[in-house]
Amino acid sequence: MTVLDHKRLGPPALDVIPHPAALDLSAVRRDVDAALATFLEAKEQSAPGPELPPLIAQLRTFLTGGKRLRPLLCVCGWYAGGGEGDPSPAIRAAAGLELFQAFALIHDDVMDASDARRGRPSAHRALASAYTANGGPADRAEEHGLGAAVLLGDLALIWSDELLHGASLTVRSPEQVLPLLDEMRGEVLYGQYLDLQTTGRLSDDVDTAARVIRYKTAKYTVERPLHIGAALAGATPGVRPVLSAFALPLGEAFQLRDDLLGVFGDPRETGKSVLDDLRAGKATVLMALAVQRASRREMRSLRARFGRRNLNERDADVVRAILESTGARQTVEDMIRTRRDEALTALDHTPFPAAAVAALRDIAGSATARHA
Template structure:
């Protein structure tokens, strides 16, 4: 199984699905909204979740994925569009994947409106709702999963939706608090990334293939530590990354005082002087580059950065150890090893 080929097939499924939606509706407004989704989908994105879904199938079945598997995998990408659009509204983000976020793009289209910013936000909420609804349409076909496959998938989809909501709520509630509460930081990671990005997509593919309880457990043993490592790397990139490569501002996490393991660890270890710097600057909406550098310096000298790097390494090791099992197909195991290396050592 070639991950690049999986991404290409998923993109073709998404394009065909949107073409069909455009063809069925005479409303020009819908064409504009579907165009916004096309723009978000074409602006990048690594197709992690679809790849995990297809890999979950291969880990159980061992054979080539069916069209049904690819439709369910592609539906995860539309669900992700919904989550990103709403997330950007809640976080007041300006850019996504190097482009204006949906609410900014929609506001720019209506510059002559009495309140273009408010219209942009409201229209983006509608766009996210559309992506969510269409993700369900996409997964049920045609071609359609069997009644047995739908029954197996439903609890996993329910869990994915619930866990995504919980993770986002925890993230919103914790942002701006500037606390050393590591427990909440870890819960955010597990709900918002480990389960949403890795575990549930793998489970969906395995469900379609009729995976056993042992196979689902083996996938979870791999997915949870890898998902944690993935988000820990993302949090480092959110502060120390290159915005030209990541496609988002590296000041956003600091100006919103995003509650991460990185920040909580630094606050836990900081001297009084260092803690005052963090409390004074974290969450400041108009941070200068010099002030960002002051925060980065504290994160480094407290050892928080080195600690997070070590946490990434230990969780990658745990994920690799989980793949030493006879329950999963060897070809899929090889892909999962490759994915772990790429996802946690990435620069974007």
């Protein structure tokens, strides 16, 4: 693996692992992609029957084009936690986190009835199309696609567990890693359930919307991958609060940006319709702020459109105008900037290798100033 340039930057500081010159995030992505490809190829070869490889092929397609944010953070956590030498345990765990994300997204698209993901048909839509293309009756296609997508997500979850447990067993202290995996899975499912409970309700409850962000995204997307990587490196539990001080505000900023892109983004870049969140009635911080500040007339407009499955582009323009006029959009932009700055400040006095800190700063910038 070629993740790091291992030239030293002079004598190491006391109690800090010697600093590598650079952490190549592009190389981390390539290594994770290679680990996923090798793993899925082995699963295809050992499939119990000819029906499974096409399902695996759909999973392979689904994995194409993701940001790989969780894997990158896992590997950064490994180096921040003192990892040196062969990073293969961190790469394997990072690949497992990407499979877990595939599970979460496939099921999320089923729950949200989303038609697209990453510029392609969502898994349940693709599986429905494949069913009819192979001679299945058209009147059963949607039902088949939903059922097959649930099973595909389950398969990704099971295989994620295989990769993550395999990685933890290669290190000296697996008992530090496995509880973090359990906590991560419980937290994200709690966040997903909170999201499900609040969806479709036009509410001014910013606190609950923020709690959804904390559990569905901040802890799952940023904090736990860093913790898991550090635990794989054998870092003491005392490292976790330092990582959390960076991770939680960054994770919140990441989701706030996602919420803005869900309404104001360019579908050619995001790969998803800007109508999906409004049609689903996502109870975001963005929407809660607008409800707090909307006039009576604006509230009537929101109630007539928010969460409507037949919402069209003209309706969406009306909602966007309210999000602008109430200042909700600008407030969320300000919140993103404040949280990004808080995350970056948390890195100013960490004991982590300079290369890991530089990589985390790069990730913070790209995660919050993105268009997709």
